Amino acid sequence: MPGMGRWQPDARGRLERAALELYVERGFERTSVAEIAERAGLTERTFFRHYADKREVLFAGSSVLQEVLVDAVARAPESATPMDAVAAALEAAAAVLQERQEHARRRHSVIDANTELQERELIKLASLSTALAGALRQRGVDDASAGLAAEVGIAVFKIAFRRWVEQAGDKELSQFIGESLTGLKAVTADA
Amino acid sequence: MPGMGRWQPDARGRLERAALELYVERGFERTSVAEIAERAGLTERTFFRHYADKREVLFAGSSVLQEVLVDAVARAPESATPMDAVAAALEAAAAVLQERQEHARRRHSVIDANTELQERELIKLASLSTALAGALRQRGVDDASAGLAAEVGIAVFKIAFRRWVEQAGDKELSQFIGESLTGLKAVTADA
DNA sequence: CGAGCGATGTCAGTCACTGTCATCAAACGG
DNA sequence: CCGTTTGATGACAGTGACTGACATCGCTCG
Known part of the structure; x- marks a missing residue:
C-alpha cells in the first residue's frame, strides 16, 4: 500500500497538517519548507519526495x-x-x-x-x-x-x-x- | 513618459521579444532569466525591475x-x-x-x-x-x-x-x- | 540470518528572486 | 555652459525553492 511511511506512520498526513498549521500561523510566504519538514519530524528533501512543490501540499x-x-x-x-x-x-x-x-x-x-x-x-x-x-x-x-x-x-x-x-x-x-x-x-x- | 528607457530605447519591448524567442527556441524551463536579459542587452537584475517574475513577461x-x-x-x-x-x-x-x-x-x-x-x-x-x-x-x-x-x-x-x-x-x-x-x-x- | 527494497537522510549545486549601493545618461536650473 | 537632480541600470551578496547523486536505515522475504 503506497503512501504509508514505514518509520513513523503517515508521513504525508503529518506534512499536510504541519503545512496547513504553519501557513495559517505565519502565512504561506513566511513559511519555509524546512520548517514544515521539521514540524513533521522529517527533512526538507523528504517533503519534496511527497509533494512536487511547496504549494502542492495543500491540494492533496x-x-x-x-x-x-x-x-x-x-x-x-x-x-x-x-x-x-x-x-x-x-x-x-x-x-x-x-x-x-x-x-x-x-x-x-x-x-x-x-x-x-x-x-x-x-x-x-x-x-x-x-x-x-x-x-x-x-x-x-x-x-x-x-x-x-x-x-x-x-x-x-x-x-x-x-x-x-x-x-x-x-x-x-x-x-x-x-x-x-x-x-x-x-x-x-x-x- | 514612463516605460521608455533612456539608454537603448524600449527595454520592456526588447525583454518581451527576447523572452518569447527563447521560450519558443528552448522551452520555458530551459531558459534562464540571465539568458533573456543577455539577449535583450540588459542584466538579470533589470529584468526583475520590469517584470515581477519569469512568467509575467509573457502577459504584458x-x-x-x-x-x-x-x-x-x-x-x-x-x-x-x-x-x-x-x-x-x-x-x-x-x-x-x-x-x-x-x-x-x-x-x-x-x-x-x-x-x-x-x-x-x-x-x-x-x-x-x-x-x-x-x-x-x-x-x-x-x-x-x-x-x-x-x-x-x-x-x-x-x-x-x-x-x-x-x-x-x-x-x-x-x-x-x-x-x-x-x-x-x-x-x-x-x- | 543475509539479500533486497522502499523510504529517508545528507550534501552539493542551480536558479529564481531580493536588498543594497554604486553608476550612468539625460533633463533641469542657474 | 556647468552642476545638480532624477530615474534607469549595473554589480554583488544573500535567501530559499527545488534537484541529483549517493549513503543509510528499517522492514520483508527467502
Missing part, C-alpha cells in the same frame, strides 16, 4: 474531488441532460466538502491570502473541468457541449463555493450551488 | 485586454442584457487578438507546453472575469448575475480561443465565440 484532496465528480456524472440517469449530470456532480462534490467545512474554511483563508496558491487552485479547478468534460463525453455528449457544460459547471461551483466559505451563517454549500444554477439559467436565457 | 498584454473588455461593457446599449454586454466585450477582445494572430499562436504554444505558464494564464483570465463583473455592476446588474455572467463569459472565451489557435484553417476568433455562445444557450436551456 483534489484527486478525491475529481473522482467524486466523474463518478457522479457516470451514475447520472441516461435521461439526464449534460447540465443535469454536471449539477448532480456538483451536488456530490458539495456533500464531500460540507463534511469538512472547518478544514475547507481554514484552507480557503490561506489560499485567499496568497496569489501563488490562487494560481494553483485555478489550475486544479481547470483539471476538474477537463475531467468533467471527459466524463460527459463518455456519456455520448459531443465535444463542444461537454467542454461548455464542464466549464460552466466549474464556474458555478467557484461562485457558490466562495459564497459558502465567506458567509456569516451556516447555510449549506448545496444550497448555494442550487441558487447559482438557477441564476445561471436566468442569465443565459434569451431576453 | 492582459491589461490591454482588460481595458477593451471593460470599455465594451460600458459602451453596450442600455437595453442589452448582461450576457449581451458580455458577448459584445468578447467580440471586442476577439478583434484585438485577431490582429495579432501569429503572436497569439506562438505565445499559446509556449504556454500550452508549460504548467506554470498555464497557471499564470488562468489567474489572468480570472482577473479579467473580476473586471468584467465590476463593469456589469457599473451597469446596475446585481452582484450574483454579474459574477455569473462574467465567469460564464470567460469560460466561453477560453473554449473559443483554444479552438481558434488550434484550428488548421483560418476561421476568425469572432466566429468561434459566436458558436460557443450559441452552444452555451443550448447547454443551459431546460430539457
